[in-house]
Amino acid sequence: xxxxxxxxxxxxxxxxxxxxxxxxxxxxxxxxxxxxxxxxxxxxxxxxxxxxxxxxxxxxxxxxxxxxxxxxxxxxxxxxxxxxxxxxxxxxxxxxxxxxxxxxxxxxxxxxxxxxxxxxxxxxxxxxxxxxxxxxxxxxxxxxxxxxxxxxxxxxxxxxxxxxxxxxxxxxxxxxxxxxxxxxxxxxxxxxxxxxxxxxxxxxxxxxxxxxxxxxxxxxxxxxxxxxxxxxxxxxxxxxxxxxxxxxxxxxxxxxxxxxxxxxxxxxxxxxxxxxxxxxxxxxxxxxxxxxxxxxxxxxxxxxxxxxxxxxxxxxxxxxxxxxxxxxxx
Amino acid sequence: xxxxxxxxxxxxxxxxxxxxxxxxxxxxxxxxxxxxxxxxxxxxxxxxxxxxxxxxxxxxxxxxxxxxxxxxxxxxxxxxxxxxxxxxxxxxxxxxxxxxxxxxxxxxxxxxxxxxxxxxxxxxxxxxxxxxxxxxxxxxxxxxxxxxxxxxxxxxxxxxxxxxxxxxxxxxxxxxxxxxxxxxxxxxxxxxxxxxxxxxxxxxxxxxxxxxxxxxxxxxxxxxxxxxxxxxxxxxxxxxxxxxxxxxxxxxxxxxxxxxxxxxxxxxxxxxxxxxxxxxxxxxxxxxxxxxxxxxxxxxxxxxxxxxxxxxxxxxxxxxxxxxxxx
Numbered sequence: 001x002x003x004x005x006x007x008x009x010x011x012x013x014x015x016x017x018x019x020x021x022x023x024x025x026x027x028x029x030x031x032x033x034x035x036x037x038x039x040x041x042x043x044x045x046x047x048x049x050x051x052x053x054x055x056x057x058x059x060x061x062x063x064x065x066x067x068x069x070x071x072x073x074x075x076x077x078x079x080x081x082x083x084x085x086x087x088x089x090x091x092x093x094x095x096x097x098x099x100x101x102x103x104x105x106x107x108x109x110x111x112x113x114x115x116x117x118x119x120x121x122x123x124x125x126x127x128x129x130x131x132x133x134x135x136x137x138x139x140x141x142x143x144x145x146x147x148x149x150x151x152x153x154x155x156x157x158x159x160x161x162x163x164x165x166x167x168x169x170x171x172x173x174x175x176x177x178x179x180x181x182x183x184x185x186x187x188x189x190x191x192x193x194x195x196x197x198x199x200x201x202x203x204x205x206x207x208x209x210x211x212x213x214x215x216x217x218x219x220x221x222x223x224x225x226x227x228x229x230x231x232x233x234x235x236x237x238x239x240x241x242x243x244x245x246x247x248x249x250x251x252x253x254x255x256x257x258x259x260x261x262x263x264x265x266x267x268x269x270x271x272x273x274x275x276x277x278x279x280x281x282x283x284x285x286x287x288x289x290x291x292x293x294x295x296x297x298x299x300x301x302x303x304x305x306x307x308x309x310x311x312x313x314x315x316x317x318x319x320x321x322x323x324x325x326x327x328x329x330x
Numbered sequence: 331x332x333x334x335x336x337x338x339x340x341x342x343x344x345x346x347x348x349x350x351x352x353x354x355x356x357x358x359x360x361x362x363x364x365x366x367x368x369x370x371x372x373x374x375x376x377x378x379x380x381x382x383x384x385x386x387x388x389x390x391x392x393x394x395x396x397x398x399x400x401x402x403x404x405x406x407x408x409x410x411x412x413x414x415x416x417x418x419x420x421x422x423x424x425x426x427x428x429x430x431x432x433x434x435x436x437x438x439x440x441x442x443x444x445x446x447x448x449x450x451x452x453x454x455x456x457x458x459x460x461x462x463x464x465x466x467x468x469x470x471x472x473x474x475x476x477x478x479x480x481x482x483x484x485x486x487x488x489x490x491x492x493x494x495x496x497x498x499x500x501x502x503x504x505x506x507x508x509x510x511x512x513x514x515x516x517x518x519x520x521x522x523x524x525x526x527x528x529x530x531x532x533x534x535x536x537x538x539x540x541x542x543x544x545x546x547x548x549x550x551x552x553x554x555x556x557x558x559x560x561x562x563x564x565x566x567x568x569x570x571x572x573x574x575x576x577x578x579x580x581x582x583x584x585x586x587x588x589x590x591x592x593x594x595x596x597x598x599x600x601x602x603x604x605x606x607x608x609x610x611x612x613x614x615x616x617x618x619x620x621x622x623x624x625x626x627x628x629x630x631x632x633x634x635x636x637x638x639x640x641x642x643x644x645x646x647x648x649x650x651x652x653x654x655x656x657x
Contacts, residue, residue: 068403099436100438101435102434102435102436103436105433105434105436106434110434112434112435112438112439113438114435114438114439119399119402119439120402120431120434120435120438120439122426122427122430122434123426124422124426127395127422127423127426127427129395130391130392130394130395130396130398130399130423131395131396131398131399131402131427132399133392133395133396133399134395134396134397134398134399134400134401134402134403134407135399135400135402135403136399137396137399137400138399138400138403138404138405139403141355141381141382141400141405148399160389160391160419161391161392161395161422161423164387164389164391164392164395165392165395165396167387167389167392168386168387168389168392168396171387325437326432326433326436326437327432327433327471327472328432328472328474328496329432329440329494329495329496330437
């Protein structure tokens with residue numbers, strides 16, 4: 001029997017199984033969206049595939065009843081963990097009126113849902129970083145003990161808003177967790193052409209905060225790092241930068257062709273480390289994921305995704321004239 | 331009623347709003363201990379402490395972006411850009427974020443932030459301490475842009491901006507700060523954003539303008555009464571979205587319209603005002619709509635000769651008003 005790592009982190013068998021289930025749900029929704037896109041039913045997909053472990057591992061280390069999440073466009077695993085449903089995500093994919101993110105106004109991947117403290121985002125990358133800092137500042141002023149969790153890609157760690165936001169949070173010792181999901185590519189540009197330093201986490205020292213690089217395919221490693229960052233934040237010790245290293249298993253989006261800039265061998269190699277496979281193996285070896293349980297889980301997720309797809313496909317679009325609503329308070 | 335300066339009206343509005351609502355706070359460069367480079371936040375640090383009068387790192391996008399985040403949480407931040415010219419690094423936060431947060435979230439989120447910035451020339455500020463930047467933001471639905479001319483309007487409109495549930499850019503003319511004084515009531519009041527104000531009733535020509543130029547027009551109008559020219563002066567106060575009704579009414583009243591700004595001529599606020607008039611007032615007009623503005627050069631030069639040539643003044647406005655009256 002393999003070493004039981006999750007017990008040492010204080011995670012029960014049920015909790016790690018639930019983490020895996022959320023990772024798998026994110027993967028299956030994402031895969032379904034690609035099918036729907038290729039079938040001409042939805043115009044656009046941008047994937048979480050390859051980053052589910054980092055997204056779910058981090059989210060489960062937070063207090064999902066009070067912490068704030070400022071996800072970027074790949075964070076399906078984060079938003080599912082924070083309470084968004086498969087149906088919500090499919091409604092967004094189909095751009096239907098009931099989509100809680102935007103009522104069909106934004107492309108998929110532009111998450112936002114106030115009741116779950118998922119803060120609305122845009123397409124210009126990294127603008128959410130100063131927002132996360134502002135929310136943490138507000139929490140500090142109001143003497144609340146939540147932390148603000150913000151994610152972005154390694155390419156985005158070059159944007160001014162990352163540096164300005166990180167510095168602000170460092171100076172004011174704010175409870176922000178900056179998590180870089182390093183998937184090795186910013187569309188076509190590899191990390192070697194994005195960073196002159198070795199790791200994104202090397203940037204933390206400039207802003208007076210600790211920086212850690214962890215295996216983004218290992219949800220338990222990410223959980224551990226984010227848990228400790230959340231504790232630091234809640235204790236008034238300030239922000240933390242965490243870099244999770246994994247790989248983007250799909251093209252950038254449904255409009256990209258990654259064969260033009262990376263070798264198939266490289267992608268195949270990365271697939272061997274896919275957390276959906278490796279974490280399942282861990283859970284099997286730990287005796288938690290039995291064949292019976294796995295079948296049950298797959299059947300359940302399949303049903304959820306089918307129902308969400310049918311519901312969203314048949315749901316109504318927003319009225320055309322409603323495009324004029326909500327420019328200002330009404 | 332007490333007579334106070336334009337900048338004192340800013341300070342009073344901030345102070346009274348911070349006393350009224352503990353969610354109101356100020357952030358920006360040098361706004362704390364120093365009380366602002368123009369002293370707009372003078373005394374607030376001592377009264378409210380460093381947590382609510384926050385000296386930020388020198389980074390404008392963070393000042394706007396952190397403010398927007400706090401606003402989305404439910405605070406009422408008032409962010410200061412030290413000079414309007416330095417707002418450029420924050421444009422992405424203002425246009426891509428603040429302006430679109432309510433719309434893109436289908437009314438789920440909103441960002442009730444006020445961003446204050448001193449603008450305008452005539453203070454030997456050269457290219458980067460003299461600009462009028464309103465036109466950059468004036469085709470961005472979701473934003474409101476307020477540019478008051480008097481202490482009374484400053485106080486009432488700044489309070490209204492802070493209480494508004496949408497983002498407001500509040501541009502203060504830096505030369506007006508100490509030059510312009512006026513009566514302001516002791517009691518709490520607000521003024522409606524989006525409403526222009528008639529600053530002078532008249533029958534012969536209409537001048538539509540905003541900010542410091544309102545005073546240039548008022549001075550010119552007084553002189554022109556000696557020549558029998560009676561000018562009607564409309565102060566836009568909010569330059570986006572524009573008060574179309576107020577503009578149409580003022581233009582139709584005299585049929586001769588002069589539009590004045592110290593911003594560059596092409597593509598500015600007054601060009602939009604002109605379009606509103608041409609769409610709505612054709613049969614009421616007795617002369618072509620005239621625009622008086624700064625020249626289309628990048629910004630105001632430093633040397634006094636060139637600065638004076640660029641800058642609007644009462645003489646330039648008076649001449650344009652007379653020419654129009656004689657048309």
